[in-house]
Amino acid sequence: xxxxxLLKQTPDTEAKIQISSDSKxxxxxxxxxxxxxxxxxxxxxxxxxxxxxGDCEVVIASFGNADTKDRILKGLAMGADRGLLINNEGxxxxxxxAIAKILAGAIKSESPDIVLxxxxxxxxxxxxxxxxxxELLDWAHVNVVTKLEVSGDTAKVEREVxxxxxxxxxxxxxxxxxxxxxLNTPRYASLPGIMKAKKKPFDNKTVGDIxxxxxxxxxxIKTSVESYSYPxxxxxxxxxxxxxxxxxxxxxxxLLREEAKVI
Amino acid sequence: xxxxxxxxxxxxxxxxxxxxxxxxxxxxxxxxxxxxxxxIIGDNVAALAAEVKDYGADTVFTANSDGLGKYNxxxxxxxxxxxxxxxxxxxxxxxxxxxxRDLFARCAARLDAGLLTDLVxxxxxxxxxxxxxxxxxKVLANVKFSGSGLKMATLRPNVFAAESSTGxxxxxxxxxxxxxxxxxxxxxxxGKSDKVDLTEASVIISGGRAMGDASxxxxxxxxxxxxxxxxxxxxxxxxxxxxxxxMQVGQTGKTVNPQxxxxxxxxxxxxxxxGMRTSKVIVAINTDPxxxxxxxxxxxxxxxxxxxxPIMQEKFKELLK
Numbered sequence: 399x400x401x402x403x404l405l406k407q408t409p410d411t412e413a414k415i416q417i418s419s420d421s422k423x424x425x426x427x428x429x430x431x432x433x434x435x436x437x438x439x440x441x442x443x444x445x446x447x448x449x450x451x452g453d454c455e456v457v458i459a460s461f462g463n464a465d466t467k468d469r470i471l472k473g474l475a476m477g478a479d480r481g482l483l484i485n486n487e488g489x490x491x492x493x494x495x496a497i498a499k500i501l502a503g504a505i506k507s508e509s510p511d512i513v514l515x516x517x518x519x520x521x522x523x524x525x526x527x528x529x530x531x532x533e534l535l536d537w538a539h540v541n542v543v544t545k546l547e548v549s550g551d552t553a554k555v556e557r558e559v560x561x562x563x564x565x566x567x568x569x570x571x572x573x574x575x576x577x578x579x580x581l582n583t584p585r586y587a588s589l590p591g592i593m594k595a596k597k598k599p600f601d602n603k604t605v606g607d608i609x610x611x612x613x614x615x616x617x618x619i620k621t622s623v624e625s626y627s628y629p630x631x632x633x634x635x636x637x638x639x640x641x642x643x644x645x646x647x648x649x650x651x652x653l654l655r656e657e658a659k660v661i
Numbered sequence: 662x663x664x665x666x667x668x669x670x671x672x673x674x675x676x677x678x679x680x681x682x683x684x685x686x687x688x689x690x691x692x693x694x695x696x697x698x699x700x701i702i703g704d705n706v707a708a709l710a711a712e713v714k715d716y717g718a719d720t721v722f723t724a725n726s727d728g729l730g731k732y733n734x735x736x737x738x739x740x741x742x743x744x745x746x747x748x749x750x751x752x753x754x755x756x757x758x759x760x761x762r763d764l765f766a767r768c769a770a771r772l773d774a775g776l777l778t779d780l781v782x783x784x785x786x787x788x789x790x791x792x793x794x795x796x797x798x799k800v801l802a803n804v805k806f807s808g809s810g811l812k813m814a815t816l817r818p819n820v821f822a823a824e825s826s827t828g829x830x831x832x833x834x835x836x837x838x839x840x841x842x843x844x845x846x847x848x849x850x851x852g853k854s855d856k857v858d859l860t861e862a863s864v865i866i867s868g869g870r871a872m873g874d875a876s877x878x879x880x881x882x883x884x885x886x887x888x889x890x891x892x893x894x895x896x897x898x899x900x901x902x903x904x905x906x907x908m909q910v911g912q913t914g915k916t917v918n919p920q921x922x923x924x925x926x927x928x929x930x931x932x933x934x935x936g937m938r939t940s941k942v943i944v945a946i947n948t949d950p951x952x953x954x955x956x957x958x959x960x961x962x963x964x965x966x967x968x969x970x971p972i973m974q975e976k977f978k979e980l981l982k
Contacts, residue, residue: 411912411932415799424800435913495770520912522795522802524778526766529734533770538735538844541763554847559759560860562852562907563671565732568845579913580906620775620810624790625803629938632957639950639963647969650944650960651976658942658959660864660921661888661980 399454401444402508403478404501404515404528406434407462407469411520421625433469436516439577442584444514445477447548455479457508461500462486467600474595475587481600482508488612489605493621494526501527502534503610504603510572512553517542517576525576532574540567541576662788664689665750667741668699668713668721669760671732675701675709678756678861680716680823682816686754687717687826688785694719694828700744702737704730710832717826720833722747728839731846732760734767736839741768743835750811752788757815758860765815774811777804781820781939788812797912797935818861819918856891859910864921865940867893867910868903869933871926871948871966875903880967881925884974887981893917895927911936923973925966929954946970 409415409424410432416425433441441458448454458473459482460466470481484504489496505513513532518525525541532539544564545556548571557565558578587595605612636653638646654661664686668679683699690696699721701709710721724740741764745753753768755761757779769776781801782792790805791814806812859865866881866888881892894904896911910917912932922940927933929945929952937943938957945958946966955961962969 409796412930414931415796417800494766494776495773498770520797523793523797523916524766525762526769526776526778529763529766530770533738533767539767540844542759558907559732560852560858561856562905564850564852566847566850567733568847570843573843578906579909618773620806620808621777621790622805622807623802624805626795626800627803629794629798629801632938632943632959635943635955635957635959635961637950637955637958637961637963639961643962643964643968644972646962646964647972648976650962651973651980653960654921654942654944655980658921660942661977 399451400457400508400510401447401454401512401514402457402459402505402510403437403440403444403473404513405437405458405460405469405473406516406519407431407460407466408434408519408521411435417626417628421627424626431465431469433472434516434519436518436520436577436579438584439579439581440514440516441473441476441478442582443546443577445585446582447512457482457510459504460484461497471595472587474598475591476585477591480598482603483601484603484605484608489615491619491622492615493619494524495530496615496619498527498530498534499615499618500605500610501531504608505531505535507608512548512571513574515574515576517578528574528576537573538569539574539576540569542578543575544578544580546575546581662689662752663696663748663750664752664754665744665748666697666699666718667753667755667761667764668701669756669758670701670703670706670709673705675712676756676758677823678758678818680713681818681821682754682756683713683716683718684824684826685783685816685821689752689788692717692826694826697828698722698748699830700724700741702729702740707832710830714830715825715828716823717828719829719831721830722833722835724835724837726837726839728841731849733841733844733846734763735844736837736841737764738767738771739839740835740837742771743837745772747835753811753813755815757817761815765813769813772811774813775806775808777806777814779817780814781817794916797916797932798938799935817918819863859891859893859908859915859917862891862917863919864888864890865893865917865919866890866923866925867895867927868898868925869895869927870897870901872898872903878904880970884970884977887974887977895933896930924954925970927954928952929957
């Protein structure tokens, strides 16, 4: 059995996001990068599947810049077997569907039984790439997965939707699953794990190496980010303190009705 | 410009945000209802078409079949494809709900379309693009379609107003072949509450680490009951086990934009504020006058939430009598 995890490098959740002076980019200087938090749940799930199915290889694959190697190494340190980095040089502006075309190409050449990824990247918040990749492979997918039970060539899967509703699916493998936060608790990489990670097999490939035509990908880009801006700053609000709680609360409730008109 | 709108329903009820999308579509089509069509997918949904009458669409396609009773992304994708084949739209619009986000990503890959998700502002003139929050709202991105081809987009709920407009909404049945050999929806389990989801709630009351214990959330639920609010939590409260993850507001939880957000015992970590800062009015209750949450609050109260919230509940009750 083979499980492939799609990983994305994102800025740290606590990072301040700064826009470049020409408004066209997000500043990368001094930015701390992490494994997309949802992808850690995908890695953990892959490792749990491996633990239950003795003969199982876990591959971590990413489309990204050279620094992304360090993020993949974290997955290898957690216990994955092999890393694959597809360098994004020349197609840094690829949109979701273009990235999905590249990843689908990589998945075809790897032929895994299961692909896992995070439910969304916490940078562009799109929730596109995993789902699109499954469609291009003509596989089923379930995104926002909170429970996954694999048995033979099927999986029973739970997906969280709104108001606590849960959709329960039976899915034929191969298939792609997007991990949600409550799927599991990701393990920490141990010190021996970190030492071993650097010796594990790691492939650096170009888009061309995985059999995808770079020019086709470039020509298929359909969306772009033109510029960034900050949300409008709110004017300073009214702060009530050093008064009896009853009086402060009464005043705020009155303002909610008469000034803000929301109650 | 021809616009097809996916009108989402769950349990036979149309989402109110479906009308928001229909209104946006009608504006894109410059009020020409013949250029706007709705699409309703499910079992037993034929009657729902009439509910969108007077929202600016002349046609409502219905994909009505037993196999579409429970959401299944492949069955639904086949229905969207069938509607596109019939109507030949330039734009397909939907809502950035859990279903809309899942379905539109799958359809964009099937139809080789450009997809913009979670738009909060739109360029109506030819629909060249719009604005979407990124990094959970820390920045706004001005996003564009490039090239010709089909454009698909989902809109953030509660942002665009629904307005009535002439439209006959005549139902037209689509025939969709459903193949469930790859994925079957076995059941849809009901949530514990019948409350509106946080992402669509118009009033939210949230608790942070200062709640101290899961059972203490009861005071928020009790106050929420009075004002018809949904209850949320900060990541600190969720990580401490005081609240389930589906209540988490913030960057690794839900991004919300209610009319009123009441933050109780929440200090205001950057990732939390990213998820709620677009709320129209923010009230913060915290014992620490220097808590960052006060920087985004319209009304701040420096007090112990366990003292302030029950009083607030009583004041709301008097007001709404």
